[in-house]
Amino acid sequence: MNLSDFGRFSDPALLILASLADGPKHGYGMMVDIETMTGMRLGAGTLYGALARLESSGLIKAMTVKDRRHPYQLTAKGAGALREQLSLLQKLASAGLKRLAEA
């Protein structure tokens, strides 16, 4: 699964996947976690635009709870997609840093 299929929501989708990597969270929990992790604040419209895409792609799923605030959790497919994206970013970061050091 390539997150770039999500268009302008591909970056927020990656942030959501990363936020859910350590356990289920509801919308506001993800928003706060992403802000703590990256300093970026996702708007509610952006968050749910990405979240709905991730859910319909089977990368995350809603948990059943007695609350209006549904927590979401990563699926195995979502964890695989996150691992793939992070590996790509890691390679890119390593290559970029190496080139900067050599320049």
Next chain:
Amino acid sequence: MSLRRWLIQLYPRPWRDRYADEFDALLEECLHSPLDVLDIMLGALDAYLEVPYKMNWRLMNMVNKLRTSILIVFASYIGFVIGGMSLYGLADDSPMAELMKTRTDMPLLTSWVVVEIGAVIALLAVVIGGLPIAWMVIRRTLTSSRQDFWLLLVPPFAFLAQMLYVGFVISIGLGFMHIPGVIPVVTPDNFPIGNRLVIAGKMLVFILGAIASTAAVWRIIMRSTPEENTLNIPGRVQPVRIYEYAFTLSIVTSLAMLLMLVATLAWGGLAYSALPRVFAENRGLLLTNTTGSFIVVILIMGLSTAAAFFGVVRGYSVKKQVA
């Protein structure tokens, strides 16, 4: 309308059905600036425009339309029940009822029996078709949504209110309760305005209860997700597609309503030819004109049947697309 609610209304209906509650909970905590509002408006626009989504929405829309069609038939059935109760009120203790008791060979009794058979068929179809939906709703209510729990209590509360009112009427009839202007036993010649108000109140409690219960069931079902369309039954290989199953039974309900309408018309015609005098008298609902009351009953039943068939035709076209 609050800003939050207005912003949520900007999203497409299937999106709202799925996410409105949790999105609203999120907005309670993070709607602070005009930029937040703009972000939500862009999100709503995206929900309409995004191509892969439109395909999902299309499927969700079809399931929604099927559900709505079933609910139209259900609401029509409730309307028909109100008409049926009025017919029962019209015939009960009337010269027509006496005639059916004494002349069992008459087609008048046959047509009445057909109405009763139709009532049993329609009720069974509603109950059998509604059982999987009821199970799905109860399961969801117990596991996820508190709001659904309260909505689920509306029909039993409406029934309880009706029973309390019936108890109130009986206690007046038995003389346990005395209300100025209301007498314990009425006759056609002595039916004070107070008693008419008490009986009108009983009808009002029934109608309001029926409307509230229908609205609650409607709301609960419309909040279910398309995934809840399937119900796995232990020992059965294929899951039951509950809305398609309910739709099939809603056709049975609608046909039974048509049968009852035709039988009621026949009953009215036969009763009129046997006892024309009664139809000119004030023996109708709340002792109004009998013919007028019968026309009201036929109108309620006719409109309900027409609405039910509208639901069936609408649902049939959607069901073909889902299949």
